[in-house]
Amino acid sequence: MHLRRQNVAGRATLAALERVPRSLFLGAPHKRLAYRDRAAPIDCGQTISQPTIVAMMTDALALQPHMRVLEIGTGSGYQTAILALLAAHVYSVERYRLLSELAAERLKVLHVDNVSLRVGDGHFGWPEEAPFDRILLTAAAAAVPSDLVEQLADDGILVAPIGPAGHTQELLRCRRTADGLVGEKIADVRFVPMVAGVARSL
Template sequence: MTGAEHDDAVERARLLLALRQRGIRDRAVMRALEEVPREHFVEPAMRRVAWSDHALPIDCGQTISQPTVVALMTQALEITSAHNVLEVGTGSGYHAAILASIARHVVTLERFRTLARTAALRLRELGFTNVEVVVADGLAGYPAGAPYDRIVLNAALREVPAALFEQLAPEGILVAPVGPPEDTQMLVRYARKGGGLERRDLGPVRFVPMLPGIAAVL
């Protein structure tokens, strides 16, 4: 084991302990967080802190969310190996990899072509064949793959668009950071129950804002 690999192992163990202390008990989520190599999803200059519990910058002015937030969101989704999942906001592809480690199939939407291409390549190289990366406007969802058992949004918005709830399956769960994009948001879990939605607030978070449309250049 090289020095860098040893440091990664130490930081990974420290992170897993922190996750347990934060109340992450889902075994599938913990296994995914342990096994997905986060260092492959960050910029080369950030690799030495890849396993720290912090959000880190990536291309196009976006971020890779801190692991405890990814774990909290994933646990709240209650994913099983039978589920079809929609992720809005691919970013580096890290959260898609976590989701794909548990779910049957993941469709992940990204408005920046550069991020989508890079994430698709990373995921393919790491063997995640059950992920479909699509360049699309996340606010509209992806009707071609609907209905989705689970939907997760990785960017903040004032309210979840009706189009996304329409693509949520009966008994489905949607998790999103809801609130003013320029301020702290509330991480919210919506569960479809019968003909309505049950809302549960999970705690304050801070995400980059969700932008409409497909980026013109990047």
Template sequence: MPSDVTEADREATAALILKLRSKGIGSQKVLSALERVPRRLFLSAPLQRHAYEDSALPIECGQTISQPTIVAMMTEALDVAPEHRVLEIGTGSGYQAAILGHLSRDVRTIERYKTLADLARARLSTLKIDTVHVHHGDGTEGLAEKAPFDRIIVTAATPELPQALIDQLADGGKLVAPRGPAGDVQSLVVIERKGATTVSRDLAQVRFVPLVEGVANRL
């Protein structure tokens, strides 16, 4: 572990893992990945004392870091294997990407805010996670030049998923995303592509910030 990670981080992370187990997260590989990523390092200094609470917290650019239970649930539903090519829409703090980086050898993550993209890149470097590549761009367009992807995760909500993301999902692939209106309860859905068709199932009710087109005008 990097020197930035303290014994207190390790103890608090271990306690968080126990809490996630009690909430029904059963995948050992997901829990192991979460255990290797200290959430404190993805928050600004004033909020670090809340890092290991099971709650969403504000981050830069008016965005949020999801609560650990939701991160674990989405990661478990994604069912990532080392050989899977993974695309994340909405890098945010980089916390979810860091966890995915311990599960896959090739993770691409897109963030519309340059400030967030730069911060996430620095945090991933600090943790020596070199399996994640951060892109500053429009997440609604996906990353066609690297498609298809075996797994796609969207960390912002939209009433309808952009067709570009469906098109970039490999046959047999899975996509996990919150679907619904901004500012209201949304459904966390798992979509599986089977040839030219997709099959969808609801996983839970959630609240996420909205998925916005374009690259942000402000940093």
């Protein structure tokens, strides 16, 4: 696998990526892009991130088998499936009902049974299941939503692209401490923006 040669992530993360067939999460017109290291279009005008970025973000979470993870932006379900291999349970929020339903079907094909999906506004997270050991945002926010900070466990880690829509953003790894979030930059990235509310159609 080319990601091993690039040394972008640890052994456990790369093994999880190798177990999840990216082609399952792409529509027929784009399956040829499944194993290229580039983003690809999915339904509802969204994208599936390139494998290098998925590996980098997953590795930054430093997941352990006992952990509970909140994912903001289910998208195709590809990242969700990878998280599910590395954590005890994944709670994933998606604003597009169609994407959530398609992701559920794909996860069922892979016999993934430790994921809970919800259609909702990701800015508000999943408060009734908080706190979470790890939180991952798969869309760019101007700043980390305060509700998500509140749902992160003490000493928990949040990974998110932060910055303006349509421009380069910073992928940050933030740890919750007694003094608040302490962050470090991982890389420059470009993600679709995090949008408030639930989509009225699709």
